[in-house]
Ligand code: SF4
Ligand code: SF4
């Protein structure tokens with residue numbers, strides 16, 4: 001069993017991500033041999049020009065998607081934490097989609113079974129991370145992500161304070 | 168069929184509501200590539216000579232390129248509109264990037280041809296093979312951005328891509344544009360008015376098909392290489408300061424038209440520079456779909472009367488809404504840009520028109536009574552805002568200004584024509600043509616009227632590769648070669664900001680075309696395609712009655728020398744100089760002295776099917 005600080009997933013830095021969709025294209029290419037965002041396991045969200053970021057599976061602890069599946073089609077790999085889909089069991093009912101807060105598990109438009117990020121296990125490394133032109137994507141563990149957030153926010157606070165004192 | 172292309176063209180008759188699909192003619196694809204090339208060719212087939220731009224008989228063509236929908240950096244995302252321009256009565260074409268083009272390609276179309284006119288306002292909903300005309304009465308009066316949101320909400324899919332017109336397009340404002348992804352405009356030549364004349368408020372697209380390429384492994388390697396190139400020096404400007412970097416550059420060279428061409432330099436340049444913009448207003452730099460360089464400088468105004476305004480900013484609108492109107496406040500310029508987006512107007516043209524109105528006002532040709540009480544002095548930012556709003560609504564003085572600078576000047580009369588800075592009815596852009604003589608030629612012959620983006624000839628002048636103050640033989644060839652390259656860029660469609668990353672220009676582009684499509688084109692053939700597309704555009708214009716007389720320069724450029732002390736002082740373009748430049752250019756093109764492509768030239772380019780058009784004009 002892998003410990004939480006060893007289990008890594010793909011996460012985008014919202015300050016760096018420009019919403020260019022290169023990750024979507026590369027993911028769909030890697031997985032489906034076509035350029036088609038609908039077949040990508042990572043999806044870009046653009047709320048407005050300032051707010052955009054790409055999102056994919058967080059490999060949750062106790063994943064709600066797995067719990068929600070009425071047909072036991074989903075399992076989580078003990079080793080890596082990725083969500084594995086048994087395509088014979090999955091009938092595309094969508095309970096897992098509803099359970100996932102990130103929209104990270106999706107229905108395949110052709111095969112009508114769900115799919116989500118598997119960290120490109122056959123390639124050895126996530127292709128989206130490799131291709132993102134902004135280096136906005138990282139393969140991180142939850143605790144490293146938390147550490148980063150702590151440091152970023154502290155830096156911001158510190159900058160504000162600096163500005164105040166040097167006025 | 169070639170890879171890359173979707174292989175289908177969609178016809179939509181807005182009058183009858185009927186639609187049908189026809190296969191893409193493979194010969195057209197190879198000869199005219201896509202984008203504006205394919206668009207102009209289809210327009211010629213689908214229209215009658217002398218058609219009125221704002222009549223139902225004027226087809227509006229929407230085209231993608233062979234690499235749209237792939238992950239090609241900056242290239243996967245573009246689309247082009249082509250029609251007859253209500254401003255120039257010649258070629259109307261404008262491109263835009265974002266994510267609309269890629270969606271259209273995935274829906275399975277290389278081009279969409281809109282004909283006729285809907286009885287009531289409609290929007291077209293293209294959902295792969297299903298094409299519907301839906302009621303748009305509730306969207307009327309909405310900005311393109313609000314229209315986009317409303318349509319997504321209504322159709323229940325947040326990933327639907329929309330291109331829409333704003334209130335200006337609905338009201339047939341001659342400089343109306345078509346906006347997608349909220350701030351990206353197919354801006355020039357007034358195609359928003361053409362869309363408005365068809366009662367077509369918006370085009371909504373969802374595409375779910377796969378895009379494949381002929382040689383995927385090599386293609387992806389090439390993509391990777393271009394990702395690297397796009398992090399290099401060729402695109403540094405766009406990634407850092409963006410095009411507003413030009414403000415100080417042009418100002419130092421005294422080639423930045425200011426106060427409607429009364430000056431060539433602006434004392435307030437420091438206050439509206441790209442540097443200050445970046446420092447104070449740019450909140451984030453984002454990118455289009457599939458772009459590996461990003462350039463979209465998103466500005467936010469944090470305080471003051473224009474607080475809360477958010478928009479993208481480039482040099483041209485900044486210049487037009489700023490120095491050209493004598494305005495030295497970035498917050499007001501950003502507000503002006505935002506208003507242009509809101510109403511759906513070409514921000515370059517809008518700024519030039521306001522500058523023109525201000526010039527008329529200061530010279531007493533327009534009085535405060537004419538301007539509905541607006542004190543339209545140069546530098547009055549409140550007047551800028553009010554005039555833009557009036558233009559967008561066609562209200563009061565705005566109704567006259569909405570005719571474009573040429574049309575407005577004709578209506579105003581009293582010498583206003585001399586203050587109207589346009590070529591072929593299309594408003595000038597931010598390069599003082601009096602002291603940039605290669606650019607002056609490029610602008611004069613540009614097939615879509617005054618525009619720097621049809622040739623980039625200013626680069627020779629600004630970078631000092633030629634004596635910019637001198638008109639001499641040889642410039643014709645320079646302009647021709649660059650034009651041929653630019654038409655290719657706009658037919659592929661790749662973003663012009665990435666042009667520097669094609670180190671070996673033609674060779675690199677040919678390789679890209681072949682990897683994607685599987686064609687085996689040679690560099691020579693590709694070069695010829697560029698030339699062919701330029702000749703095609705000329706044939707379009709010749710058929711519609713344009714010729715040498717229209718390859719002209721604005722009155723001020725030829726009659727009012729630059730007065731500012733400095734490197735450009737005294738410069739202007741004489742008739743003799745213009746004639747020399749035109750003769751040289753037509754010769755380089757192999758056209759007649761009247762600027763008509765010859766039969767021999769069209770034969771050489773394999774355009775035999777269009778010979779009858781030029782024969783009629785000989
Ligand atoms: S490729 Fe990188 S920058 Fe582009 S959308 Fe994906 S994560 Fe964001
Ligand atoms: S698909 Fe969603 S719920 Fe399931 S593990 Fe990934 S993020 Fe969690």
Ligand code: SF4
Nearest residue numbers: 027042117120126128
């Ligand atoms: S890691 Fe692989 S599967 Fe997961 S989103 Fe990235 S490219 Fe797709």
